[in-house]
Structures are given as structure tokens and as C-alpha cells.
Amino acid sequence: MSPVTRTAAGLASLTVAAALLAGCTSTAPTAQGAGDGGPITVNATDTACEISTAQAPAGTLTFRITNAGSKVTEFYLYATGDRIMGEVENIGPGLSRDLIVEVPDGGTYTTACKPGMSGDGIRAPFSVTGSAQRATDANAQLAAATAGYKRYVDSQVGALVPKTQEFADAVKAGEVEKAKALFPVARTYWERIEPVAESFGDIDPRIDGREDDERDPGVGFTGYHRLEKDLWVTGLQPDSAAIADRLTADITDLATRTRTVELTPVQLANGAKELLDEVATGKITGEEDRYSHTDLWDFAANVEGSRAAVAALRPTIDANDPALGPVLDQRFEAVETLLQGYRVGDGYRLYTQLTPEDTRAMTAAVDALSEPVSKVAGTVTA
Amino acid sequence: MSPWHLSRRRLFGLAGAGAALAGAGAAAGYGLSGAPAADGVVAFRGEHQAGIVTPAQDRLHFVALDLTSTDRAAVADLLRRWTAAAERMTTGRETAEGGAIPANRYAAPADTGEALGLPAASLTLTFGVGPGFFDKLGIVDRRPPQLAGLPRFQGDRLDPARSGGDLCIQACADDPQVAVHAVRNLVRDGFGVTEVRWSQLGFGRTSSTSTGQATPRNLFGFKDGTNNLKAEEPDLLAQHVWVGDEGPDWLRGGSYLVARRIRMHIETWDRSGLDEQEQIIGRDKGEGAPLTGTAEFDLADLTATGPSGPVIPDDSHIRLASAEANGGARMLRRGYNFVDGTDGRGHLDAGLFFVAFVRDPLTQYVPMQRRLARSDGLSEYLEHNGSAVFAVPPGLAESDDHWGRTLLA
Numbered sequence: 001m002s003p004v005t006r007t008a009a010g011l012a013s014l015t016v017a018a019a020l021l022a023g024c025t026s027t028a029p030t031a032q033g034a035g036d037g038g039p040i041t042v043n044a045t046d047t048a049c050e051i052s053t054a055q056a057p058a059g060t061l062t063f064r065i066t067n068a069g070s071k072v073t074e075f076y077l078y079a080t081g082d083r084i085m086g087e088v089e090n091i092g093p094g095l096s097r098d099l100i101v102e103v104p105d106g107g108t109y110t111t112a113c114k115p116g117m118s119g120d121g122i123r124a125p126f127s128v129t130g131s132a133q134r135a136t137d138a139n140a141q142l143a144a145a146t147a148g149y150k151r152y153v154d155s156q157v158g159a160l161v162p163k164t165q166e167f168a169d170a171v172k173a174g175e176v177e178k179a180k181a182l183f184p185v186a187r188t189y190w191e192r193i194e195p196v197a198e199s200f201g202d203i204d205p206r207i208d209g210r211e212d213d214e215r216d217p218g219v220g221f222t223g224y225h226r227l228e229k230d231l232w233v234t235g236l237q238p239d240s241a242a243i244a245d246r247l248t249a250d251i252t253d254l255a256t257r258t259r260t261v262e263l264t265p266v267q268l269a270n271g272a273k274e275l276l277d278e279v280a281t282g283k284i285t286g287e288e289d290r291y292s293h294t295d296l297w298d299f300a301a302n303v304e305g306s307r308a309a310v311a312a313l314r315p316t317i318d319a320n321d322p323a324l325g326p327v328l329d330q331r332f333e334a335v336e337t338l339l340q341g342y343r344v345g346d347g348y349r350l351y352t353q354l355t356p357e358d359t360r361a362m363t364a365a366v367d368a369l370s371e372p373v374s375k376v377a378g379t380v381t382a
Numbered sequence: 383m384s385p386w387h388l389s390r391r392r393l394f395g396l397a398g399a400g401a402a403l404a405g406a407g408a409a410a411g412y413g414l415s416g417a418p419a420a421d422g423v424v425a426f427r428g429e430h431q432a433g434i435v436t437p438a439q440d441r442l443h444f445v446a447l448d449l450t451s452t453d454r455a456a457v458a459d460l461l462r463r464w465t466a467a468a469e470r471m472t473t474g475r476e477t478a479e480g481g482a483i484p485a486n487r488y489a490a491p492a493d494t495g496e497a498l499g500l501p502a503a504s505l506t507l508t509f510g511v512g513p514g515f516f517d518k519l520g521i522v523d524r525r526p527p528q529l530a531g532l533p534r535f536q537g538d539r540l541d542p543a544r545s546g547g548d549l550c551i552q553a554c555a556d557d558p559q560v561a562v563h564a565v566r567n568l569v570r571d572g573f574g575v576t577e578v579r580w581s582q583l584g585f586g587r588t589s590s591t592s593t594g595q596a597t598p599r600n601l602f603g604f605k606d607g608t609n610n611l612k613a614e615e616p617d618l619l620a621q622h623v624w625v626g627d628e629g630p631d632w633l634r635g636g637s638y639l640v641a642r643r644i645r646m647h648i649e650t651w652d653r654s655g656l657d658e659q660e661q662i663i664g665r666d667k668g669e670g671a672p673l674t675g676t677a678e679f680d681l682a683d684l685t686a687t688g689p690s691g692p693v694i695p696d697d698s699h700i701r702l703a704s705a706e707a708n709g710g711a712r713m714l715r716r717g718y719n720f721v722d723g724t725d726g727r728g729h730l731d732a733g734l735f736f737v738a739f740v741r742d743p744l745t746q747y748v749p750m751q752r753r754l755a756r757s758d759g760l761s762e763y764l765e766h767n768g769s770a771v772f773a774v775p776p777g778l779a780e781s782d783d784h785w786g787r788t789l790l791a
Contacts, residue, residue, distance in 0.1 A: 269488075327574070364450055367574075368575075369574075370573070371570065371573040372574070374490040375489070378484065378486050378488055378490060381488040381489070382489075
């Protein structure tokens with residue numbers, strides 16, 4: 001999403017509220033788990049997601065996820081419409097991580113482990129009983145939305161930095177096959193939050209520029225796609241290591257800056273739409289990953305990022321237009337189901353392995369989804 | 383006398399007859415099906431859908447769509463929304479009140495806005511259903527046998543990406559921007575239920591559907607549609623265009639639309655001599671008169687012979703396409719010229735987007751096209767690369783009647 005220069009006064013005040021709320025979150029008291037005061041344990045393997053309880057009282061919950069499998073995994077807690085209540089990314093084999101999440105309302109939620117960091121994951125219902133006190137006025141709802149999405153961005157950036165470092169390290173070590181395998185994975189975290197990342201106009205071209213982009217004099221072709229070309233087409237170059245260092249420095253710079261970014265509900269809604277526009281113009285055409293043809297990884301990540309932004313706004317959407325949410329659910333699911341059909345292992349089929357019928361079906365599904373997503377901005381500001 | 387004088391005289395001469403017919407039509411429950419009023423608004427509702435015998439507008443945007451949903455209620459809901467938007471647009475209004483410039487500036491405008499400030503421009507929107515519509519919605523029992531796909535004709539080089547479709551919308555208008563706006567907005571509203579299969583822009587109507595219109599010329603430079611069925615011939619329309627008791631309830635008073643994208647190899651045509659061109663067509667190029675006559679509307683004498691055989695050659699286009707050669711079968715043609723840029727090999731991708739309305743495609747269009755495909759001298763200069771057939775339901779009653787209502791009831 002591009003920086004909004006004409007922000008309505010009401011939205012500006014929401015931004016402040018969002019920032020305050022986000023601040024509150026970071027000073028939240030020590031979290032309590034289910035009943036006994038300890039964390040809810042999650043034993044994640046490559047094929048299972050065992051949770052010590054399927055029920056907890058409303059409030060602040062702590063999930064302790066241990067990855068006993070061989071694949072890097074993720075853990076999510078979703079509300080209706082796949083609204084992300086909280087998630088932990090990039091849990092390597094043998095590692096244990098905590099997810100602390102506020103769940104003020106009772107109801108049915110969904111837990112998911114995602115071995116291989118892909119797809120819908122291994123899901124199970126999770127019941128929350130009772131309710132904690134919460135503000136219900138519309139402004140607070142929108143403030144919660146932006147704060148929730150901000151947490152999502154922070155978590156993605158939290159995985160983007162180390163994954164990109166791993167990728168850069170592999171390039172510098174001359175480990176071409178390892179770097180090729182890490183390339184689409186590192187980019188997944190970038191692609192999920194691309195509109196936020198793109199709002200920093202100076203670093204986006206350095207990180208995600210294409211070879212044929214217009215540049216200012218003296219500015220070279222750097223970033224993911226330059227390394228992509230080195231890995232897949234020309235072979236590693238004398239300056240590949242320097243380019244890799246530059247990429248990690250730029251990503252670190254991005255991470256610092258996203259911590260201070262302030263988002264409005266309209267930016268969330270437009271960001272969700274822009275991610276789908278990215279899919280329609282860059283991924284369905286195979287334009288973006290023209291050397292590696294790993295466009296479907298980016299496609300999936302854009303859709304996931306879009307869904308996260310829309311989901312953050314879901315309570316307001318449901319309040320203002322009850323018919324829209326179910327349509328969004330159905331259309332997101334249609335796109336994700338279509339993508340599932342192109343899975344190969346933990347990844348996806350290459351763009352060059354798609355037929356014109358495949359890309360046509362994707363275009364139709366993305367168009368079908370983009371139309372209701374384009375209604376979100378109007379709905380949440382109604 | 384120039385063709386223009388002729389047509390003007392016919393126009394004035396028939397004005398009184400037209401009014402009388404309109405009166406008779408109104409008594410029978412329809413206006414002169416959609417003759418434009420002074421403000422360029424064609425009535426959207428009536429016994430038959432507008433855009434069939436409506437005097438052919440100058441511009442076309444035709445779109446064929448596929449259903450991406452098998453949910454009958456979702457399709458019915460879309461057709462209801464389409465009807466409301468279509469009816470508004472045919473009066474020159476936005477798809478929804480305040481649609482182009484919404485009060486909420488963060489909302490995506492409901493109307494795309496490129497027709498703001500433009501008049502209604504005689505816009506008609508005509509809706510039809512293709513064979514696949516019935517399969518996908520599980521209502522195969524309602525599909526009439528006449529809605530089978532067309533057989534393959536000799537020389538057809540059909541492109542699947544320009545053929546078929548579960549639904550179609552024909553938008554005709556005097557202004558291309560108005561027609562494009564209408565299709566664009568309906569397509570947009572259909573995302574999630576329909577997807578565009580193919581579409582075609584047309585300009586320069588290639589036939590007259592009213593005696594008030596001069597006969598236009600196709601891209602071969604010849605008058606086209608001299609003997610077309612016309613709005614002022616209700617008995618012939620009932621005989622050849624409108625589906626009667628033989629059709630299912632939901633289609634009575636409707637018609638079938640046959641669409642063919644006919645690429646014309648105009649570069650080779652342009653290098654052929656005038657005499658050859660006239661022999662191939664069977665008419666002269668200047669007046670449009672049959673080779674046995676001197677004025678455009680002279681009846682062609684297919685029996686006349688000259689020193690070297692029939693005056694109107696056996697393989698001439700007008701002979702093979704004539705009602706006489708086709709067991710009396712006629713049709714209402716409503717085609718448009720197209721030029722879709724170049725073919726990438728230095729030739730114009732140009733031709734005729736043939737649209738005809740018939741009561742039964744299997745007995746009217748198919749035998750004629752079979753005859754033309756096998757024998758027409760013109761075929762050397764043509765290539766059929768798109769093909770589709772749709773059933774076009776009858777017109778809508780007043781109030782809340784909407785497209786597909788009886789079909790999906």
C-alpha cells in the first residue's frame with residue numbers, strides 16, 4: 001500500500017488508538033494457560049498437531065509449541081474467516097516457541113500446525129468459554145483490527161529476517177542447491193506483507209526490483225531477483241556475495257522501519273486488494289520469478305497476506321455488511337483449494353509446468369475474490 | 383438514384399406504415415420492439431428482448447461467459463442483479479444510484495464511470511443461454527433439442543477460445559463507449575459466478591433490421607443484408623425468428639442466436655478484379671443490385687441465363703444464401719464488421735462478426751451454412767474461427783420480472 005497522504009481526520013485518530021493499543025499489548029501481564037496456570041502444549045510433528053486441551057477460558061492464552069518433526073513449522077490460532085488471533089512462524093525442528101494470544105470472546109476457534117509452512121495445515125477446533133471484558137464500539141473495533149494486523153506484520157518480519165539470512169548465507173557459501181530451495185521460502189514472508197514493505201519506496205526497488213526496471217543512474221540491479229538470476233541462469237557472480245549482504249542489510253532495515261509503521265483500516269483493506277492485484281499482474285503471468293519460475297509460492301503468500309489483512313477487519317465487516325464475510329470466506333477458500341491442486345511436496349509446481357487452462361482458472365478465481373475484497377474498504381468506512 | 387436517396391425516400395414513405403405497425407404492435411403487447419425514442423432510449427421490457435429487431439445500432443460489444451458456479455440460486459441472483467443494472471444502463475443511468483462517484487470515497491465505485499455524461503445511445507442488452515448452462519445447473523431436461531451445438535462445417539478453423547459459452551450478452555449502442563461500459567460492468571458483477579470466455583467488439587452494422595435503415599457495406603465493400611428480415615415484417619418474424627409452440631414454455635417468444643466470427647482475407651480480396659468480386663457475390667458493387675437487375679431491391683432472378691450459363695453464378699453467395707436455395711428458410715441477421723488489429727503477420731485481423739436470430743438453428747442456419755461452406759465462391763476469402771449458439775428467452779414483463787426467471791423457476 002502506498003503512503004496515504006489524504007487521511008480522513010477520523011482515521012488519523014484511529015491510527016493513534018491503534019498505536020496505543022499495540023503498546024498495551026507489549027506490556028500485557030504474564031499469560032495464563034488453560035486452568036492449571038501452565039501453557040497449553042502443542043506437540044507438532046510432520047503429520048500431527050497434538051494439543052493438550054481443546055478448550056480454555058477467555059483471556060490471555062499461552063501455547064507452547066514444540067516441533068518434534070523434521071520440517072520447519074508454524075502454529076496459528078484462527079477466529080471466524082481465518083482471522084489470525086495469533087501465530088508463530090518459522091519454528092525449526094527440535095525448537096520450542098511460545099505463542100501468547102489475547103482471546104477476549106468465547107466461541108469456536110481453530111488451531112493449525114503447518115509443517116513445511118504450507119497450505120491450510122493440520123487443523124482442529126478450539127473452544128473458548130466465557131468472555132473477558134472488551135470494548136465494542138466501532139472505533140475500538142477498527143483499532144483492534146489495525147493492532148492485530150500490525151502484530152501479523154511483526155511476526156512475518158520476525159521470520160523474514162532469519163530466513164533471508166539463511167538464504168544469503170547459502171549464496172555466500174556457494175551452496176547453489178540449498179540457496180535455490182530457500183529462495184521461495186524466504187520470499188514467502190516478504191510476499192505476505194508486500195504492501196507494507198512497498199510503502200518504503202526507497203528499499204523496495206533494492207529488495208524486489210526486476211532486471212528491466214528503470215533505475216536512477218548508478219543504481220544497480222540488486223535484491224532477490226538479481227540473486228535468482230545468478231542462481232538459475234548465469235551462475236554465481238563475483239559480486240553475488242556482496243549482493244547477498246546488501247539484501248540482508250536492506251531486510252534488516254525494513255524490519256526496523258516496520259516496527260514504527262502506522263496503519264489505517266483503509267490501508268489494510270487496500271493492502272489486501274493490492275496483494276491480489278500483485279497476483280493478477282505478476283504471478284499469474286509468470287513475470288515476477290522469471291528465472292526460477294517459483295511464482296506459485298509468491299501467489300500463495302500474497303493470498304495469505306491478503307486474507308490476514310481482510311480477517312483483521314472481519315468484526316467490522318460483519319457489523320457493517322453481514323453478507324460480505326461469507327462471500328469472502330468462500331472465495332478465499334476457492335483460491336486456496338485451487339492452489340492446493342498445484343502442490344508438490346512442501347512447494348508448488350513451477351510456472352513453466354502450468355497450462356494455459358491452469359492460469360485461466362487462476363485468473364477467474366482471483367477475479368472472483370478480488371471483487372468482494374475491493375468492497376472491504378467501503379464497508380469498513382461506511 | 384444514389385442508395386442514400388433511395389433509403390431516405392423509403393424512410394419517409396414508410397414512416398406512416400411504421401407508426402401503424404407500432405400501434406398494432408402495442409395492441410399485441412409490444413412496441414415496434416424497441417424502436418428508439420427521440421432521447422435514444424430503447425424500451426428494455428416487452429414481448430421480445432430488445433436488440434433483435436431493434437434497428438441495428440452502429441456498435442457492438444458481445445460477450446460470451448462461462449458459469450464458474452453450479453449453484454442455481456447464485457446464478458438466479460446474478461441474473462436478477464444483471465437485469466436491474468442493465469435496465470438502468472439502457473436509460474443512460476449508472477448501474478446503481480450514485481454508483482460512479484460514491485459518497486464514501488474509500489469505497490470502490492459500483493459503476494466504473496466511463497459512460498458518465500453520455501446519452502443512452504440506443505443501448506440494448508440482450509441475454510442468452512448456451513448449451514452448457516443446462517448441464518452445469520442440472521436442468522438438462524429444460525434444454526430444447528434445437529440448442530445442440532452446431533456441427534462442424536467444411537473449412538471451419540474454430541478457435542475454442544472464441545467459441546461456445548454458457549451465457550451471452552449482446553450490447554448494441556450508437557456509441558462504443560456505452561456498449562463497452564455496459565458489458566464491463568455486467569462482467570464485473572459476475573465475477574465469482576461467471577467468467578468471460580470470449581468477447582467481440584464490432585463496428586459498422588453489416589445489415590439492416592429496419593426498412594428505415596440504409597443497407598450498410600461489409601469490409602469487402604459490398605452491401606450486406608439487402609434481403610434481411612426486418613422489424614416491419616411481423617408475420618415473417620413470427621415464421622422465422624420467434625420460437626412458437628414447438629419450444630419450451632420459457633423460450634416461447636424468444637429466439638436462437640447464432641454467432642460466427644468470420645475472418646475475411648481482405649488483402650487477397652482487394653487484389654481480385656471487380657468482375658470477379660461481383661460474380662462471387664452475385665450483386666454489383668455500386669448499387670448492390672442483383673446481377674439480373676439494376677436497383678438494390680430488384681428481385682434476383684436465379685433462373686436467368688446468359689451466354690456462359692446462369693447470370694447469377696451457381697457458386698455465388700446470394701444464390702447459395704437465398705431462401706429459394708434453402709427451402710424457404712430465412713433469418714434475421716445482425717452482424718458487425720470487426721478489425722482486431724493485425725494478425726502479427728502483416729495482415730489485418732478483420733472480418734464479419736455474424737449474428738443471426740432464428741426460430742430453429744438446426745433447420746435454418748445449419749443447412750444454409752453447410753451449403754455455403756461446400757460451394758460458396760466466397761469461402762476462398764473467409765475463415766470461420768469462432769462459433770456459438772444461444773437460446774434467447776422472450777422479453778420481460780413489467781415490474782420485477784428478470785432474466786432467467788422462468789428458466790430457473
